[in-house]
Amino acid sequence: xxxxxxxxxxxxxxxxxxxxxxxxxxxxxxxxxxxxxxxxxxxxxxxxxxxxxxxxxxxxxxxxxxxxxxxxxxxxxxxxxxxxxxxxxxxxxxxxxxxxxxxxxxxxxxxxxxxxxxxxxxxxxxxxxxxxxxxxxxxxxxxxxxxxxxxxxxxxxxxxxxxxxxxxxxxxxxxxxxxxxxxxxxxxxxxxxxxxxxxxxxxxxxxxxxxxxxxxxxxxxxxxxxxxxxxxxxxxxxxxxxxxxxxxxxxxxxxxxxxxxxxxxxxxxxxxxxxxxxxxxxxxxxxxxxxxxxxxxxxxxxxxxxxxxxxxxxxxxxxxxxxxxxxxxxxxxxxxxxxxxxxxxxxxxxxxxxxxxxxxxxxxxxxxxxxxxxxxxxxxxxxxxxxxxxxxxxxxxxxxxxxxxxxxxxxxxxxxxxxxxxxxxxxxxxxxxxxxxxxxxxxxxxxxxxxxxxxxxxxxxxxxxxxxxxxxxxxxxxxxxxxxxxxxxxxxxxxxxxxxxxxxxxxxxxxxxxxxxxxxxxxxxxxxxxxxxxxxxxxxxxxxxxxxxxxxxxxxxxxxxxxxxxxxxxxxxxxxxxxxxxxxxxxxxxxxxxxxxxxxxxxxxxxxxxxxxxxxxxxxxxxxxxxxxxxxxxxxxxxxxxxxxxxxxxxxxxxxxxxxxxx
Numbered sequence: 085x086x087x088x089x090x091x092x093x094x095x096x097x098x099x100x101x102x103x104x105x106x107x108x109x110x111x112x113x114x115x116x117x118x119x120x121x122x123x124x125x126x127x128x129x130x131x132x133x134x135x136x137x138x139x140x141x142x143x144x145x146x147x148x149x150x151x152x153x154x155x156x157x158x159x160x161x162x163x164x165x166x167x168x169x170x171x172x173x174x175x176x177x178x179x180x181x182x183x184x185x186x187x188x189x190x191x192x193x194x195x196x197x198x199x200x201x202x203x204x205x206x207x208x209x210x211x212x213x214x215x216x217x218x219x220x221x222x223x224x225x226x227x228x229x230x231x232x233x234x235x236x237x238x239x240x241x242x243x244x245x246x247x248x249x250x251x252x253x254x255x256x257x258x259x260x261x262x263x264x265x266x267x268x269x270x271x272x273x274x275x276x277x278x279x280x281x282x283x284x285x286x287x288x289x290x291x292x293x294x295x296x297x298x299x300x301x302x303x304x305x306x307x308x309x310x311x312x313x314x315x316x317x318x319x320x321x322x323x324x325x326x327x328x329x330x331x332x333x334x335x336x337x338x339x340x341x342x343x344x345x346x347x348x349x350x351x352x353x354x355x356x357x358x359x360x361x362x363x364x365x366x367x368x369x370x371x372x373x374x375x376x377x378x379x380x381x382x383x384x385x386x387x388x389x390x391x392x393x394x395x396x397x398x399x400x401x402x403x404x405x406x407x408x409x410x411x412x413x414x415x416x417x418x419x420x421x422x423x424x425x426x427x428x429x430x431x432x433x434x435x436x437x438x439x440x441x442x443x444x445x446x447x448x449x450x451x452x453x454x455x456x457x458x459x460x461x462x463x464x465x466x467x468x469x470x471x472x473x474x475x476x477x478x479x480x481x482x483x484x485x486x487x488x489x490x491x492x493x494x495x496x497x498x499x500x501x502x503x504x505x506x507x508x509x510x511x512x513x514x515x516x517x518x519x520x521x522x523x524x525x526x527x528x529x530x531x532x533x534x535x536x537x538x539x540x541x542x543x544x545x546x547x548x549x550x551x552x553x554x555x556x557x558x559x560x561x562x563x564x565x566x567x568x569x570x571x572x573x574x575x576x577x578x579x580x581x582x583x584x585x586x587x588x589x590x591x592x593x594x595x596x597x598x599x600x601x602x603x604x605x606x607x608x609x610x611x612x613x614x615x616x617x618x619x620x621x622x623x624x625x626x627x628x629x630x631x632x633x634x635x636x637x638x639x640x641x642x643x644x645x646x647x648x649x650x651x652x653x654x655x656x657x658x659x660x661x662x663x664x665x666x667x668x669x670x671x672x673x674x675x676x677x678x679x680x681x682x683x684x685x686x687x688x689x690x691x692x693x694x695x696x697x698x699x700x701x702x703x704x705x706x707x708x709x710x711x712x713x714x715x716x717x718x719x720x721x722x723x724x725x726x727x728x729x730x731x732x733x734x735x736x737x738x739x740x741x742x743x744x745x746x747x
Contacts, residue, residue, distance in 0.1 A: 099218045113285040116306055118285050126278040130271045136197070137264050142200070143192040145260040147187040148209075152253035153339065154180040155188075155213065159246060160346050162225045162239075169229045173666070178224055181217060184454065188213075191256075198263055205259045209252040216242070216249040275317070282310050333476075340368065341483055348491040349352075357495040358387045361463075361488040366390035369477065369484075370449070370465035376408070377453075377461035377492075378419075384408045387461065408424035412436050413448065422453040424482050426473055449473050451485045453472075455493035463488075554611060576704045578621035582728045585615050585650045588622065592629050592648065596637070604642040612651040615747065624701045625725065629661070631694035632721045636663035639719075656707060668713040676711065 096529060161177035164170070181286070188210060195203045219242035220226060241314065286307040344364045358375055365373040372525045376384040386406045391397040412433050418425050426449050427433065433448060447467065453460040463485060467473045530547045540546070589609045600607040618625075629648075636646050640663045650658040669677065677699045702709040702723045710721035 108458075116303070118281070122281050122285075123278055123310070126274045130274050131709065133267045133271050136687050138269055139266065140194050140197050141260055141264045143256055144191055144198065145264065147190045148253060148257040148260055149335075151184050151187045151191075151209070151213075152250065152257060154184050155216075155246075155250050155253055157342075157346065160350070162220065164350065165226060166229055166235050167231075174226045182211060191587075198260070202256070202263060203250070205256040209256050210251070210560070212245065212249040212252040215246045219245050282307075284414055286310070337476075337480055341480075341487065344484055345487050348487055352495050352498045354492070354495040354499045355387065357488070357491045359390075361484075361492070362388040362390040364465070364484065364488075365465055366391045368622065369480065371468050372466035374403075374464040375453075375461060376464075377409065378459060384411055384461070386413075387518075388489050408436065415462060418450045419452050419462055422452045422454045422459065424449065424478050424485070426450075426478060449478065449481055451481045453485055453489040453492060455489040458490055458493075460492055461498075472586070525667045545707045557586060560732075576624070576700050578620050578701070578704050580615050580621055580622050580705065583620050583622045583625060586611055588625065589627075589648060589650065591626065595626075596632065599637060600646065603637060603640070605637060605640050606645040608645065608647045610649045611646065614652050615650050615657055616652070618657050618725040619728045620705050620725045624704075628698045628701050628723065631658075631698045632661040632723075635694055636661060636665060636719065636721075639663070639665035641665065652727075653724060655727055657727060658722060661721045662718060667715045667717050667719055668711070669715055673711060673713065677709075 088537050122184060137305070158177055158180050161173045161180065165173035165177065188206075191206050195206045223238040223242055224230060225235070227240070251644040286303070290303055290307075304717060327414040347360055347364065348357060351360065358377065362375050371389075373390045374386065374390040377387045379385050385409070386408070389397070389403055391400060414427060414433055415436060418427075426447055428447055449463075449465040449467070451463040455461060463481070465473075465479075465481065530550045534547050548688045589611060593607060593609060595608060633646060633648070646664075647660070647662045649662070651658055651660075677695050699709050702725070705725050707724035707726065709721070711719065711721050713719035
């Protein structure tokens with residue numbers, strides 16, 4: 085009976101109880117589904133935007149940044165090429181242009197998926213860079229080394245296009261970065277919305293759980309799970325931020341080292357290289373920098389001091405040039421080990437750096453300068469009081485010191501080579517001057533003795549030998565001076581005029597007729613009918629022919645033949661000196677125009693100066709010289725000289741030269 089009453093009671097309250105239970109349960113189910121579905125939707129949406137950032141926007145930003153860096157470096161390469169004339173700077177400029185083309189193609193593939201404004205900025209960048217590169221080609225900045233005033237004028241005319249290209253690259257990077265930040269804002273907004281929805285739904289579910297206690301526990305579990313996921317997402321975001329900051333720090337470090345390398349490579353001056361290194365360290369890495377270099381006697385000389393404070397910098401300049409004989413063991417240990425060290429400022433170190441080390445300094449960074457297995461000096465750097473040195477700074481110092489050591493070593497070698505060249509030129513000038521006086525006395529004495537009628541035939545022959553030897557020594561002195569000019573990068577002096585090729589050949593034949601007959605060598609000449617006069621220095625051209633023919637006579641056996649030919653070659657006359665001698669091995673063809681070089685078969689038949697001088701003379705005329713030979717097949721030397729211009733052409737060239745000077 086009681087059981088039936090209970091059932092009736094349940095039956096009576098059944099519909100109301102079901103209704104009051106169904107609503108909270110349904111609400112809880114909807115809330116739970118929302119807690120599951122909404123985070124997934126938001127997560128997919130934010131994941132898509134993150135993927136756009138990491139796979140599209142961020143690579144595009146890096147490409148735009150690299151294009152800006154490459155554009156910034158182009159002008160340095162052009163100026164370096166125009167100042168030094170070294171082809172490596174032209175090659176580096178072309179490499180930068182090629183790199184920009186690659187990044188531009190990469191941006192062209194990524195830009196359509198980004199905002200319309202980015203695509204427009206990319207078009208602007210492409211147009212401006214193409215305009216700048218056309219200006220470089222039209223200005224002949226990398227084709228040849230221009231006169232300084234011409235180069236500066238053309239550079240001034242085309243510099244606005246270079247600035248526009250840099251600004252366009254900067255605008256593109258800014259727009260891309262703005263797009264990235266906009267996506268990050270939307271991601272953060274979606275995450276905040278997700279958090280608020282989660283909180284609201286959780287509260288509603290907990291409210292409903294008060295009506296249905298059995299469902300409350302499940303809702304709390306779901307809420308804790310949602311909280312855990314949110315914390316994981318926050319940790320992942322923090323890790324991503326730390327990774328991005330690390331990447332940006334590495335990028336700034338690489339950019340600093342690249343810029344430092346360019347500044348260090350901008351000069352070959354030894355002292356300026358050291359000063360540049362100190363100015364790179366201060367203020368970028370430290371507030372105080374001292375650089376001591378090792379002298380030849382093993383002492384340390386203070387070469388440079390730099391400080392962030394201009395007044396302190398001026399006060400410390402008196403230390404520059406001071407030589408230290410008593411160096412602290414700590415400093416010597418770092419120089420021997422050739423590894424940077426962060427050390428405390430002991431009394432000995434403070435004494436060594438007295439006058440530049442600030443009172444109360446607690447630590448110093450000592451970085452050795454070493455190149456080619458030799459210690460060049462040491463860098464002492466004092467950190468900012470609020471930013472002590474870190475292990476990353478030690479690595480950066482090492483890398484910068486490596487670049488600086490290489491530059492300082494190259495500058496020192498360049499200085500030594502320049503000093504050696506000047507010393508050699510001075511010695512040659514003195515020797516040639518002092519030798520000419522006794523040679524002139526010998527020649528004059530021999531000439532006076534030959535006028536005597538009491539000389540025997542043997543004595544007269546000895547005087548002639550003495551006269552020939554004196555002339556040969558005088559010629560050798562002239563050759564040495566010519567080679568010295570060529571090695572110093574100078575052209576041989578010439579006085580061009582109209583030279584008839586036929587008369588030049590006849591004079592040459594008369595000069596070598598006796599020598600060829602004595603060696604039983606046949607001497608032939610061939611001149612084409614259409615060969616015009618050349619515009620050249622007759623004496624210098626005779627010197628070229630004499631060197632080439634004399635060289636052929638050395639290596640042409642008895643019964644052989646030497647052929648001299650002249651034929652027109654466009655705006656030049658091509659001369660050929662061919663012999664039937666033993667020929668030159670292929671391995672030696674690239675060496676024969678080097679000063680003082682001789683083949684083993686030459687048996688020291690000369691000083692090895694004739695061919696280098698011949699090459700210098702031909703190139704001074706604007707022509708070129710080359711050789712074709714093979715062992716057993718004889719040798720052919722070729723050289724070209726410009727054709728004689730008529731009076732109209734001379735007047736035109738004079739007028740053009742005057743106009744160029746006006747420009």
